[in-house]
Amino acid sequence: MLHNTLPKVEIAVLDTDVFLKDPYAPLSLHIQNIIVPFQVLEELDDLKRISGAIGRQARQAIHLFEALRLKGDLHQGVRLEDEKTPIITVAPLSFFQDPMVSTDDAVLATARHYQLQGKHTLLYTQDINMRLKAASSGITSREFKATAFSMPNQFASVIHEQIPAKDLKAITQSKIMEVLTHKPTYVNQFIKLMSQNNPENYRIFRYTGGEQFHEIQSKPIMNCFTPKNAEQAMTLDLLMDDSIELVSLIGKAGTGKTFLVLLAGLVKVLHEKTHRRIMVTRPTVSLGPDIGFLPGDVNEKIENWMYPIFDNIGIIGSEIKKAKLPMSISVEDLRKANQLSLQAITYMRGRSLPYQFMFIDEAQNLTPLELKTLITRAGKGTKVIIAGDPEQIDTPHLGYDSNGLVVTTRQFMNEKCFGVVQLHTSERSNLAQKAAELL
Numbered sequence: 001m002l003h004n005t006l007p008k009v010e011i012a013v014l015d016t017d018v019f020l021k022d023p024y025a026p027l028s029l030h031i032q033n034i035i036v037p038f039q040v041l042e043e044l045d046d047l048k049r050i051s052g053a054i055g056r057q058a059r060q061a062i063h064l065f066e067a068l069r070l071k072g073d074l075h076q077g078v079r080l081e082d083e084k085t086p087i088i089t090v091a092p093l094s095f096f097q098d099p100m101v102s103t104d105d106a107v108l109a110t111a112r113h114y115q116l117q118g119k120h121t122l123l124y125t126q127d128i129n130m131r132l133k134a135a136s137s138g139i140t141s142r143e144f145k146a147t148a149f150s151m152p153n154q155f156a157s158v159i160h161e162q163i164p165a166k167d168l169k170a171i172t173q174s175k176i177m178e179v180l181t182h183k184p185t186y187v188n189q190f191i192k193l194m195s196q197n198n199p200e201n202y203r204i205f206r207y208t209g210g211e212q213f214h215e216i217q218s219k220p221i222m223n224c225f226t227p228k229n230a231e232q233a234m235t236l237d238l239l240m241d242d243s244i245e246l247v248s249l250i251g252k253a254g255t256g257k258t259f260l261v262l263l264a265g266l267v268k269v270l271h272e273k274t275h276r277r278i279m280v281t282r283p284t285v286s287l288g289p290d291i292g293f294l295p296g297d298v299n300e301k302i303e304n305w306m307y308p309i310f311d312n313i314g315i316i317g318s319e320i321k322k323a324k325l326p327m328s329i330s331v332e333d334l335r336k337a338n339q340l341s342l343q344a345i346t347y348m349r350g351r352s353l354p355y356q357f358m359f360i361d362e363a364q365n366l367t368p369l370e371l372k373t374l375i376t377r378a379g380k381g382t383k384v385i386i387a388g389d390p391e392q393i394d395t396p397h398l399g400y401d402s403n404g405l406v407v408t409t410r411q412f413m414n415e416k417c418f419g420v421v422q423l424h425t426s427e428r429s430n431l432a433q434k435a436a437e438l439l
Contacts, residue, residue, distance in 0.1 A: 251423030354379030
C-alpha cells in the first residue's frame with residue numbers, strides 16, 4: 001500500500017498535473033520535504049486564466065504558494081502550519097544550467113538531482129510518459145491519489161468557551177466577557193458558550209461592541225422552520241436584524257445559504273413588510289463548457305441562471321402548505337405581485353434601489369469592483385446579502401484572495417453594519433456532505 005512506503009521517502013518532487021488534480025496536494029502527503037520546480041509555478045500561472053476546473057485548480061494552487069511566500073523564503077523551504085506539515089521548497093531557475101528548460105525536463109532534473117545526492121526521492125506525476133522517463137533514469141515515480149483537505153482559511157471565527165452547566169444557564173450578558181478566555185476581535189463576532197459535560201447544551205451570543213452582547217433566540221420562523229445547526233442560527237440572526245445592512249455568507253454547497261436568505265427575505269417582504277421585494281442577482285458564469293446562445297429576451301435568458309432560487313422558494317412554499325399555514329407562496333405569485341425580482345448584473349449600474357432585500361449569489365465569481373457597483377446601488381432601507389464559496393471560482397482571472405466575496409468580507413470586518421457567517425455543515429443530504437468533503 002502507498003502509505004506503508006511513504007515514511008521511507010525523504011524527498012517528493014511534484015509535477016504540474018498533480019496540482020490540477022488537487023491544489024493542496026503537498027499538504028496531504030506524509031513526506032517532510034516537498035520540492036516544486038519553479039517551472040511548475042510558471043505553468044500554473046499560465047493555466048490560471050483558463051475557464052473551468054483546470055483554471056480553478058491552478059488558481060487555488062497559486063493561492064497556496066502565496067500563503068507560503070508570505071511566511072518565509074520558498075527557495076529555503078517553508079512550513080504552512082506546524083511540525084506535522086511538510087517543508088515546501090521551490091527549486092529556483094538557477095538550479096538548472098539552461099533557464100529555458102521545459103517543465104517536464106525541470107521536474108525530471110530536480111528528481112534526478114536529489115536522487116544523485118543519495119536521498120530516496122519520489123516523483124509524483126499523473127503523466128504516464130513522465131513515469132516511464134523517470135523509470136529509465138532510476139527514479140521512483142507514482143501517480144498522486146487525492147485525499148480530502150481544505151485550506152485553513154477562517155473568515156468568521158466563532159469563539160467557543162466551555163463553562164459549568166449551572167453557570168451556562170445562569171449567565172447574563174453583562175458577565176460574558178468575564179468567562180471568555182479569548183476576547184472578541186471584531187463587532188458582530190459570535191460566541192458559543194457550551195456546557196463542559198455536554199457540548200450540545202449551548203447558548204449563542206453576538207458581540208455588539210464595548211462589553212455588549214446580544215443573545216440569539218432560535219425561534220421557529222413562521223412557526224415552521226427552525227435552524228438545523230448553530231451556524232444556521234447565527235445566519236438567521238444576521239438576516240433578520242435590520243441594523244445589519246450587509247451580510248456575508250461563506251460556505252460549501254448544501255450548507256443552506258440560499259434557502260436561509262430566501263426564507264428571511266420572504267418574512268421581511270410578506271410578513272414584516274420592512275422591504276418591498278426580494279431582488280436576486282448572480283453572475284452568469286458557466287460551471288462547465290458553455291452550451292451556446294440562449295433564446296429569448298433578457299428576462300428569459302436570466303431565468304436559466306435562477307433555478308436554484310426557484311427550487312428553494314418551491315421548498316419553502318411546500319413546507320408552509322404541509323404546515324397548513326394560512327398563506328401560499330409560489331414564484332409565480334411573488335413575481336406577479338412584484339415581490340420577487342430577478343436582475344441581470346449587466347443592467348444594475350446607475351440604479352438606486354431602496355427597501356430591497358438584495359441577494360447577490362455566487363459572489364465569488366464577481367470582481368471586487370463589480371461587487372462594489374452592486375452594493376453601492378443600495379438605497380434607504382435596503383439590506384444586501386452576498387453569498388458563495390471561494391473554493392469554487394469559475395471566473396478565469398479571479399483567485400481565492402482576489403474575488404469580490406473574500407475582498408468585501410475582509411474590508412467590512414469590524415463594521416457595525418456588517419456581519420459574516422462561515423457555514424461548514426451540509427444539511428442537504430448525507431451524500432452532498434460527503435461529496436463536499438471528499439471531492
